Amino acid sequence: MAKTKVGVLISGRGSNLQALLDAAQHDDYPAEIVLVLSNKAGAQGLERARKVDVPTGFIDHTLYEDREDFEKDLDAKLREAGVQIVCLAGFMRILTPWFVEKWRDRLINIHPSLLPAFKGVHTHERALEQGVRVHGCSVHFVRAEMDDGPIIGQAAVPVMAGDTPETLSARVLEAEHKLSPACLKLVAEGKARVSAECVRIAEGSEPDAETVLINPSV
Ligand code: GRF
Numbered sequence: 001m002a003k004t005k006v007g008v009l010i011s012g013r014g015s016n017l018q019a020l021l022d023a024a025q026h027d028d029y030p031a032e033i034v035l036v037l038s039n040k041a042g043a044q045g046l047e048r049a050r051k052v053d054v055p056t057g058f059i060d061h062t063l064y065e066d067r068e069d070f071e072k073d074l075d076a077k078l079r080e081a082g083v084q085i086v087c088l089a090g091f092m093r094i095l096t097p098w099f100v101e102k103w104r105d106r107l108i109n110i111h112p113s114l115l116p117a118f119k120g121v122h123t124h125e126r127a128l129e130q131g132v133r134v135h136g137c138s139v140h141f142v143r144a145e146m147d148d149g150p151i152i153g154q155a156a157v158p159v160m161a162g163d164t165p166e167t168l169s170a171r172v173l174e175a176e177h178k179l180s181p182a183c184l185k186l187v188a189e190g191k192a193r194v195s196a197e198c199v200r201i202a203e204g205s206e207p208d209a210e211t212v213l214i215n216p217s218v
Contacts, residue, residue, distance in 0.1 A: 003032040004188035007083035009074070009091035010038050014045020015173060016089035016110050016180045021052055023181035031188040035081040037074060039093055055081065061093055071099040085187060088142065089180065097144040105194050107142040108187060110180050112172050114138060114154055119147035124165040124172065133215045135159050135168060137176045139183035141194060150199045152192045153183040158215035 006024075008017050017036060023029050036049040039061045046056045057077055064070035070093075078086060088109040100107060113123040115138040127135045136156040143149035155175035159168060186192040191202035 001030070004030055005034045005082050005084045006031045006087060006184065006188070007035040007037065007078045007081060007085075008033055008045075008049075008087045008089050010036060010043055010045040010089050011040045011092040012043050012045065012090050014043060014048045014090065016176055017045045018048050019177035019180050020087065020089065020184060021048060021054065023185070025052075029181075029185065031085070031184055035078065035083060037077060039070075039091070045090070067096050068098050071096060075099060075102060085184070087180070087184060094146060095142065100142055100144050103142070105141055108152065108183065109140055109142050109147070109149070110176055111138050111140065111147050112169070112176065114156060115140060115147060115151060122165075124169045127159065128163060128165060128168060133159055134213060135172060137172050137179055139179055141199070150194045150197055152186060152199050153179050155179040156213045158213065 006020070008020060010017055021033055024031060024033050033049070033054050035055050035057065036045060037057045037059060038046050039059055041058050041060065046058070049056045059070065059073050059077070061070045084106065086103050086107045088107070113119070113127065114134070114136045117132070118126050124135070134156050136154055138151055138154045140151045141149045155178065157171045157175050183192070186201065186205060191205050192199050
């Protein structure tokens with residue numbers, strides 16, 4: 001079967017992009033990364049894509065007075081490449097409703113918290129300040145409001161005594177690298193569909209009802 005064509009938008013390190021590129025190396029993975037676009041020239045993720053011969057592009061948002069004009073160029077590049085699903089993987093620009101609506105239910109984001117908790121930035125610092133025992137990450141379809149939209153998947157990690165934002169972030173990032181490709185796979189296969197603004201996961205792709213993370217252990 002033809003693979004779903006995916007475009008990834010990044011602004012920096014690109015470790016989630018790497019997880020997607022690695023997954024896409026497998027013949028049975030249902031998606032291929034056909035384009036990586038960055039709004040930052042030196043983004044490390046661009047190099048990761050080049051290494052595996054995935055086309056890249058840089059669109060400098062500072063050259064645009066209007067957000068929508070910047071997004072029109074993003075949109076044109078994505079369409080030229082035949083992109084069907086767009087992944088935001090550490091893309092640090094807020095998208096306007098124009099772009100979000102154009103890609104409705106085909107635009108997904110990875111966020112480092114268990115949404116709807118800790119939308120926005122500095123999620124690990126805030127989780128530690130709030131003393132939560134369980135933290136994690138979410139992959140969701142994007143809506144116009146920041147870090148909002150139907151949740152496709154989440155992964156939880158425990159918060160440990162002595163955690164710093166750095167140690168907690170490293171634990172969450174490891175979970176992100178598993179969750180991002182798993183969620184993209186579900187979307188590419190049509191196994192994660194939005195209905196009444198919630199995602200329905202196809203039968204057979206759900207976890208066991210017994211799966212649970214308890215912290216502290218009991
Ligand atoms: C990740 O923590 C992601 O959840 C957030 O930005 C970070 C990007 O990291 N949206 P990377 O560029 O994928 O390494």
